[in-house]
Amino acid sequence: MPDTVDVCSGLQEAVLLHQSGQSETAIALIKQALNISSNQLNYLHNLANILRESGQFEEAVEVYSQVIHLQPDSAETYNNLGISLYKLNQFQSVAQAYYDAIELNSECAEAYYNFGTLLQKQGELDEALQLYQKAVEIDPNFVLAYGNLGDVLHHQGQIEQAIQAWETGKVSFNKSTML
Numbered sequence: 001m002p003d004t005v006d007v008c009s010g011l012q013e014a015v016l017l018h019q020s021g022q023s024e025t026a027i028a029l030i031k032q033a034l035n036i037s038s039n040q041l042n043y044l045h046n047l048a049n050i051l052r053e054s055g056q057f058e059e060a061v062e063v064y065s066q067v068i069h070l071q072p073d074s075a076e077t078y079n080n081l082g083i084s085l086y087k088l089n090q091f092q093s094v095a096q097a098y099y100d101a102i103e104l105n106s107e108c109a110e111a112y113y114n115f116g117t118l119l120q121k122q123g124e125l126d127e128a129l130q131l132y133q134k135a136v137e138i139d140p141n142f143v144l145a146y147g148n149l150g151d152v153l154h155h156q157g158q159i160e161q162a163i164q165a166w167e168t169g170k171v172s173f174n175k176s177t178m179l
Contacts, residue, residue, distance in 0.1 A: 011046060030043050030046060078100040078111070082115075109145070112132070112134045132145050149165040150162040
């Protein structure tokens with residue numbers, strides 16, 4: 001079994017490999033480390049993220065499920081699970097994952113946004129509107145949430161409010177690019 005320094009350096013190496021576009025090598029490195037130390041939560045979490053970001057959604061779902069089994073109180077993991085399930089068109093499971101993320105952390109703006117996106121796609125605009133409003137309440141600089149909020153308002157015929165949401169998002173975007 002590797003010592004803590006080896007585990008940390010291996011994880012850092014895997015993340016760097018992924019960031020440099022070598023996702024397959026990063027995945028192999030993390031899987032190798034998991035064979036040595038199967039309860040390394042950071043490895044599992046990073047493996048799931050890399051799988052998701054590499055478009056390997058089915059395997060990402062499996063690994064996120066393992067992470068949730070080991071750490072059932074992680075809103076971030078439920079949110080990421082929802083993203084992967086969404087890509088697999090498993091919409092009932094997506095809704096549950098986002099709901100669980102919000103239940104675990106009522107300040108998780110990304111989960112509100114992602115849940116809103118799901119509901120907007122399903123035509124549930126009133127519910128999506130509420131979720132986008134909550135996302136921007138939590139994170140007033142959440143540009144994507146303002147964009148979708150404006151889209152829903154526009155679709156509902158609330159043109160002035162839609163323009164205001166889009167403008168707020170534009171201002172938030174401009175502020176974030178100036179930092």
